[in-house]
Amino acid sequence: MNVNTAFSAGRLTLYLSGELDHHAAREAARTIDELLDEYLPRDCAVDMSGLSFMDSSGIAVLVRISRRLRDVGGRVWIENPSGQPRRVIDASGIDRLVPVAAGR
Amino acid sequence: MNAINYIKLEFPSLSCNEAFARTAAAAFAAHLDPTLEELGDVKTAVSEAVTNCIVHAYPDAVGRIGLRLRILHDGQLEIAVRDWGCGIEDVEQAMKPLYTTGGDERGGMGFTIMESFMDRLRVRSRPGKGTTVVMLRTIRSRRKRA
Numbered sequence: 001m002n003v004n005t006a007f008s009a010g011r012l013t014l015y016l017s018g019e020l021d022h023h024a025a026r027e028a029a030r031t032i033d034e035l036l037d038e039y040l041p042r043d044c045a046v047d048m049s050g051l052s053f054m055d056s057s058g059i060a061v062l063v064r065i066s067r068r069l070r071d072v073g074g075r076v077w078i079e080n081p082s083g084q085p086r087r088v089i090d091a092s093g094i095d096r097l098v099p100v101a102a103g104r
Numbered sequence: 105m106n107a108i109n110y111i112k113l114e115f116p117s118l119s120c121n122e123a124f125a126r127t128a129a130a131a132f133a134a135h136l137d138p139t140l141e142e143l144g145d146v147k148t149a150v151s152e153a154v155t156n157c158i159v160h161a162y163p164d165a166v167g168r169i170g171l172r173l174r175i176l177h178d179g180q181l182e183i184a185v186r187d188w189g190c191g192i193e194d195v196e197q198a199m200k201p202l203y204t205t206g207g208d209e210r211g212g213m214g215f216t217i218m219e220s221f222m223d224r225l226r227v228r229s230r231p232g233k234g235t236t237v238v239m240l241r242t243i244r245s246r247r248k249r250a
């Protein structure tokens with residue numbers, strides 16, 4: 001599990017790659033917390049194009065990001081989910097809380 | 105029910121075994137010539153069930169987890185995940201979407217995901233004795249499908 005970032009104009013993009021399960025989630029959540037503290041973004045995009053696996057532990061990470069951004073009046077959305085992560089997003093209904101951006 | 109083929113694994117409830125368990129399950133399910141999507145579904149369901157044993161069944165200890173996969177007739181894959189942990193008081197309530205005893209770190213979506221990715225999900229549990237989750241999924245061979 002890896003988290004890379006890009007930041008511009010108040011928007012932080014988190015590029016997730018690898019497998020986001022319970023084993024990886026604790027460290028991922030800590031890394032993301034630190035990034036949010038460091039950049040204090042207004043908006044946050046979670047790019048999943050490099051994510052090969054995610055389960056409900058990944059859903060919990062998304063909920064956590066959304067809670068933190070909501071506290072400061074910001075927005076969060078998901079970009080480029082595909083394959084297995086996309087199916088988990090659909091099955092869980094997380095897109096009602098963290099929307100999936102229309103493909104660009 | 106007679107199984108055509110099966111595997112049985114046992115491992116301690118360490119989170120590093122989550123990836124091992126779902127990868128082993130996918131490797132076994134490959135006998136049925138599944139699609140990539142079907143393999144992803146098997147991996148997801150195993151990951152959810154095994155994570156529940158690690159997080160909920162043995163919250164403060166390392167315990168045993170059993171994983172058994174069987175290929176039944178007509179391309180049916182049966183997945184059984186078993187623990188000897190704390191058990192579930194009210195299974196019906198535990199299976200409801202968003203129900204969790206895991207606090208902030210969990211969303212209560214595990215059983216919902218297992219249910220939507222598998223054809224059948226059965227949960228048997230006895231408080232203080234442990235929990236067994238049995239899932240069924242029919243996998244149609246790609247060759248026969250073509």
Ligand SMILES: Nc1ncnc2c1ncn2[C@@H]1O[C@H](COP(=O)(O)OP(=O)(O)OP(=O)(O)O)[C@@H](O)[C@H]1O
Pocket residue numbers: 056057060152156157159160161162187189190191192198199203204205206209210211212213214215216235
């Ligand atoms: N093997 C188990 N042993 C004991 N309790 C369990 C077990 N599996 C599930 N539970 C109970 O059922 C509840 C619901 O499980 P479910 O997987 O749906 O959600 P969760 O694990 O709490 O959250 P998520 O899976 O979204 O991270 C758990 O919170 C726990 O109370």
Ligand SMILES: [Mg+2]
Pocket residue numbers: 056152155156213214215
């Ligand atoms: Mg769970």
